[in-house]
Amino acid sequence: MFFRKFGEKIKSLFGGRKIDEAFFEELEDTLIEGDLGAKLTDEIVTELREIAKKEGLTEASDLQSRMKEILSGYISGYDEDPGKGHLSVYMILGVNGVGKTTTIAKMARYFTQKGLSVVMAAGDTFRAAAVDQLDIHAERLGMRIVKQQMGSDPGAVIFDAITSAQAHGDDLILADTAGRMHNKENLMKELQKMDKVIRAKGIEEGRYKKFLVIDATTGQNGVSQAMLFNQAVHLDGIILTKYDSAAKGGALIQIGRTMGLPVVFVCVGERYEDIRRFDKDSFLDSLLGLDQ
Ligand SMILES: Nc1nc2c(ncn2[C@@H]2O[C@H](COP(=O)(O)OP(=O)(O)OP(=O)(O)O)[C@@H](O)[C@H]2O)c(=O)[nH]1
Ligand SMILES: [Mg+2]
Structure with a gap:
């Protein structure tokens, strides 16, 4: 398809x-x-x-x-889900415009429907309107959000989110992050700071995950993005967005082969329900024309 x-x-x-x-x-x-x-x-x-x-x-x-x-043999799906009764933190990373904020809203809905108590953290404090964008999703979906004003320290936002989630007994924090800063080094430093805060808050190793969002239409560029982010903060998996408008999917195979990163979700449109688990078999069938 x-x-x-x-x-x-x-x-x-x-x-x-x-x-x-x-x-x-x-x-x-x-x-x-x-x-x-x-x-x-x-x-x-x-x-x-x-x-x-x-x-x-x-x-x-x-x-x-x-x-x-x-x-x-080169790619795999990621079927693990955060469980109930323990707090998990998913940090959602990626360069600007790939679909991080939209994907967080989709994931929040997905896991809420599975019975988890989800809270969103507005960790992109750099771009004007980024906090509002997540806030609008939270309102539409009837979800909790932890936020501060634009320009505040994203480390402080995630600190607050964890404190609030622990008090509230939430199961999952979905943390938005900036896709752009003054330069790449700044962005990576900022992400590493958030990473430190999450660890310092005592979130168990297996319950803290970092997922990189990649726009499926960017091709080869996605491979360099995965390398860059994986170097800065060790990644746990990939989320592929805009799959609905992608012409080819070879970059994902390269990422799987070179970094061994599994694919967590695939997003196929702009609506909240346009999110799917990665189905390796049908991905390969489409790529190789075996479904035509
Ligand atoms: N067709 C399609 N569009 C998508 C998909 N996911 C996101 N988008 C669109 O991509 C655009 C950017 O999405 P955002 O969620 O704002 O991306 P972001 O990574 O948060 O961007 P920044 O906050 O600027 O870094 C929006 O217009 C989304 O509706 C998808 O799976 N398919
Ligand atoms: Mg965003």
Whole structure:
């Protein structure tokens, strides 16, 4: 359903032809175009060449499902949920405009529907209107929010949110963060400060998670973003947004392969209900045109 054009391309590449040098070359070009990156593309094509040789395969179509098997080893979903009765903190990170605030609202609704008591923390105090934006979502959804004025210390906001959630017996804090500051170093420092506050508040290691939001339409850029944030604060997973308008999904495979990060949620539109658990099988079927 998603990645229609790219899937079509892969499908026609594997369909009704013999395995030869031209096939592998075309496959290489297509994978690079699909944001899998030169290194990973080389790794995949080398493996497919070996399989074809070892098993004496002659039809390209025999390799399509083998490619799915290879890619399947590179990515994974993240099915763990915060439980009830203990406070968990999810810090939602990402560069500006990727969909952090919208995703927090979607996740808040999702987990509330599962019976959890959720509170949102307005940790983006840098951008004008960011606090108001989350506040509007909180009001619409009837959720609690902990906020301070714009320009205040995000570490103080998260400190307050944890104190309030502990007093209230909440199960989950979803913390919004800034996507932009005066420069990248400032942003990373700010995030590291929030990270320290959360640890100092005694949130158990396994209950504190950092998820990076990546806009699925940005392709290769998403890979560098994941590396940058993972270096600053060790990430626990990826949330993919704007999946509904993405043309290709190879960047996610690169992130999975190089950083081993699982995919927590996939967002497929602007409405609150447009959030799904990651389904690896259907993701790979769309990417490889196996659902067409
Ligand atoms: N089509 C589509 N649009 C989305 C999705 N998720 C978010 N958006 C839109 O993307 C835009 C940016 O979303 P925000 O949630 O404000 O992004 P942000 O990361 O909080 O941005 P900053 O606070 O500026 O850093 C909004 O117009 C959202 O409606 C999605 O899954 N699909
Ligand atoms: Mg925001």
